[in-house]
Amino acid sequence: MAGADGGQMLLGGMPRRLFSCTPSRLTTFDCPRRYRFTYIDRPTPPKGPPWAHNTVGSVAHLALHRWWDVPLRERTPAAAAGLVDRHWQTDGFRDPEQSERARQNVRTWVGRYAATLDPADEPRGVERTVGMRTERLAASGRVDRIDERDGALVIVDYKTGRRPTTDDDARSSLALALYAVGAQRTLRTPCTRVELHHLPSGEVSSWEHTPQSLERHVGRAEATADDIEAALDTVASGASPDQVFAPVTGSQCSWCDFRRHCPEGQRAAPGKTPWDALADAD
Ligand code: SF4
Incomplete structure (x- = not known):
């Protein structure tokens, strides 16, 4: 996982604030x-x-x-x-x-x-808030349900859209990956499996993450946080918000x-x- 509990990172001698999201x-x-x-x-x-x-x-x-x-x-x-x-x-x-x-x-x-x-x-959590930090960001979110199965946590997210979900939706979801990392840290129990439960069809889509795939999602989150802060800095230095936030x-x-x-x-x-x-x- 990128970084541990970071608090603030030193950037050129100046503390850099964590991006909360x-x-x-x-x-x-x-x-x-x-x-x-x-x-x-x-x-x-x-x-x-x-x-x-x-x-x-x-x-x-x-x-x-x-x-x-x-x-x-x-x-x-x-x-x-x-x-x-x-x-x-x-x-x-x-x-x-x-x-x-x-x-x-x-x-x-x-x-x-x-x-x-x-x-x-009983689930380990229902509408449970979990959080995680890296050296760059502090992310938190509320998980629909957190199950515990065979000593590991499973993230369950309910879906009600018209289109049934797919395993690829579960794999590529940034939210589910950050919830998995957050649940692991908040509840101090392993968590790599994420599931989408599509209520209209009753179908379940799932993905079993690896430490590497979770790390890739966290890296993506950090890169987005960097892009947002860069955009804010550019506007603060006088650029047009219309152009920066295109x-x-x-x-x-x-x-x-x-x-x-x-x-x-x-x-x-x-x-x-x-x-x-x-x-x-x-
Ligand atoms: S999502 Fe589409 S409609 Fe909404 S702000 Fe962006 S460009 Fe405009």
Whole structure:
């Protein structure tokens, strides 16, 4: 792993501050303009309307989080589905009918998923914050679930998107890799396996990291932190933020919360309705 608990690194005799971040902060820099809108500009530019698929994701996550708080004898698949009802929100849906159909779908996914779990097999962590430091950065994040199997930790991340995930998604995820390193350090237990649990299909994608593959992810995170700090320094020395934090366009611009402030993004990809990413958007 790159570096140990570093605190501050000496750079030319001057202490260099650690870059504090979450995996999400780092990946947002895939488009520097989006990073600027999200983390630098204050007040934050107004975002577009809420997305229905985000509502679906957050309710499913919350239900599966709270399920572990239910007394063991009541921790049933029906209880999991009931938690969807209790925490349901209507943000982003076209109309009450669409919201109701989505609620029924999520009840089904979450209840069916809970039926695959052993309610007595308490995870090591649920919505657990883990963290790690290198000589360059301090990263932290909340993990959906951390299982312990055969003396090792497993990172479990729930997914609710339309597209089933793949093992390659699990392998290439910076967030999952940083969670694995963070869980290993925070809970002082080995952790190399990461899993994506796709609730709509019930499929699990996974990857078994090696120390080397985790180190590559950490190196990537450090390189991104360096790029962000270099961009901030360039702006501080007088360069135009518009040029330094330039847009990187692509299909993701359809779903960007800041699209309304970004002519390049509007030209690059079509706009979407807030419910277009639902499994059944009709
Ligand atoms: S619309 Fe696209 S280019 Fe513009 S900020 Fe968002 S992601 Fe970046």
